[in-house]
Amino acid sequence: MLTKVSYKLFTENHIFDDMTDKQSKILIAAIKVFSEKGYANASTKEIAEEAGVSEGNIFSRFTSKYGLLQAIIQPVTHAIFPTAFGKFSDTKITDIYPTLQDFVEALVKDRVQFMKENANVLKIFLSEMTYNHQLRQDFQNQFIKTAAFYVKAIHHNLTTFKADRQIVNWPDIEILRLMWSIIGGLVVSYLFFNQPVTKIDVNRTVTALIKALSQNKFN
Secondary structure, three states, X not given: OOXXXXXXXXXXXXXXXXXXXXXXXXXXXXXXXXXXXXXXXXXXXXXXXXXOOXXXXXXXXXXXXXHHHHHHXXXXXHHHHHHHHHHHHOOOHHHHOOOHHHHHHHHHHHHHHHHHHOHHHHHHHHHHHHHOHHHHHHHHHHHHHHHHHHHHHHHHHHHHHHHOOOEXXXXXXXXXXXXXXXXXXXXXXXXXXXXXXXXXXXXXXXXXXXXHHEHHHHO
């Protein structure tokens, strides 16, 4: 069975810090069962058996199966904005990544690493965002609270790239949508279709993004 160390997103956000050993085992078991069977098809009995505890231990800490799901999703929600937008939000972005090539390559490699480190959790997150209206609403509320700073920083830095004529002069939202759709294709194939992500795949994704976003092709 995977241990707490296997879940970097949770350890970095200190999710296990106030949990007993049994509670940590329950959360890890829930991640395994939900990622393999889906939330709707999983039962608290199965999770308890996987964790090696009684079913009552689940309810005493997490209240219900949905409470367990929230305990898994919330760390992703809180972490996804800083990790996803962090490379956009540095106010000296052109000093760190002077060219579009530098920036895109760093971004793609960072996202692939994040995906591999948190594959099971992200699979649950993306699956439930698709089907669970309440979770989508909770996520949207978190987005409104968390994203304001990053949206402002993103606008500043994309404007800098546009002024340097390195990136297409499109609205920010269109640039972001294009980037996440291309990177998202890599993520979905890895998480849901068991397709390996090799260095060649990463390099091709970088090339595709640069070709799609480069202002030069429109000159």
